[in-house]
Each structure stands twice: as structure tokens, then as C-alpha cells.
Amino acid sequence: DIVMTQSPDSLAVSLGERATINCKSSRSVLYSSDNKNYLSWYQQKPGQPPKLLIYWASTRESGVPDRFSGSGSGTDFTLTISSLQAEDVAVYYCHQYYTTLWTFGQGTKLEIK
């Protein structure tokens, strides 16, 4: 199985400031035949199911604010929130769908400083 490791486990950022969450996979999730990274990012708020933010590592889901962006390739990925808003307080997960058995990172809890 591919192990997804996020850093940090928790993060406190001031409103309007940038938040950066990292995700490292134990092996590459870049599929050579289509040159796509099989990685997505989810946001989860208490009592709610996860919400898809980013897929193919950098494609923003429809309706997701453009302050959210994804980057990276191969084994190292980043989710960036360019200007933190109060409604962004949540837990964020990276997720690989490259292998037969899909896996999630352990989550990063984002709070307001």
C-alpha cells in the first residue's frame, strides 16, 4: 500500500494569511501513460462528510474558492490556502487513488491563530 504522510499534523494561521499543508507519498502517484498525479485533497468540517477540493493534484473542483490551490508531482504535494478565511477551519486530507488500494493521509487540522 502507498502510505500518505501529511505535515504538519496541526496548523494555526492568522486570518488573511497563507496556510500550507504538505503531503508525501511513499511512492510516486504519477501515472506515466497520462502524465496525471492520482492525488486529491479533501476538506472535512465537524459532523460532515469530506468535501473534494482538488483532484489530479492541481485541478480545483467546481465551486471551490480560488484561494485554494494544489501543487506538486510524483511523491510531494502541497495544498495552499492563499488568504485564510474563518470558514476554512477544518481538517484537510490528501488521498491517493493510484494503486488498487486507495489511501488517505492522517489529516491536518487547520485553526485560526
Added chain:
Amino acid sequence: EVQLVESGGGLVKPGGSLRLSCAASGFTFSHAWMIWVRQAPGKGLEWVGRIKSKAEGGTTHYAAPVGGRFTISRDDSENTLYLQMNSLKAEDTAVYYCHYTTHAPAFVDYWGQGTLVTVSS
């Protein structure tokens, strides 16, 4: 509108069994790969397993912690996904989510609201 509605959760004793259901609507269920994901109280998301469409063999895959104890099945005539859970352990206590996603031609992603399974004596 896509809807996924889980049911069947509850309290069960260690070693017991439970079957969860996920009623799907708003998309062509028979063509879909369907997934179960769980989340223990206060913990992160854990991928449980997946079933492919019958046209693709209906193949199932399971995460190591549940392999041999859990079985995913589907009834395409009823647009329903199932998770049969046997030999339940305390560590299986979690909210279980039904998840539908496709990656081609468009990327779509839907989740149910989840159903809570508590394994305790």
C-alpha cells in the same frame, strides 16, 4: 441530484456481525465503482474497500484491517450497496461513509452522511 443514504449502523458486541446499506440515486448505479470509507471517533479517514461494476467483473478490494472479515456487495436492481461486517472488533467502531467517485470522462465525487457503528460489550 446524486444521493447516497447509508443505514444499518448501531451497537453490536465484539465478535458480532452487522450489514450496512447505501441507497443510491441520481446516477447510473450499475456502472459505478462504489467505495466504503470509515472514520473512527476523533480520527482520520480510512479507506475500507471498493466494488467495481458488474460489467468490470464486480471485483472487490479491501484494506488490510478488514480483509477476510468484511464483504462489499451490490444489488444493481435496487441501486443499493452493502457492507457485510463479521467478527467485529472494538477498533471497527466508526462512522461508515458510502462514497461514489468517477475519474473519467469527468471527475465526480459524492459522499453519504455516514452511519455510526459502535462495537462494544
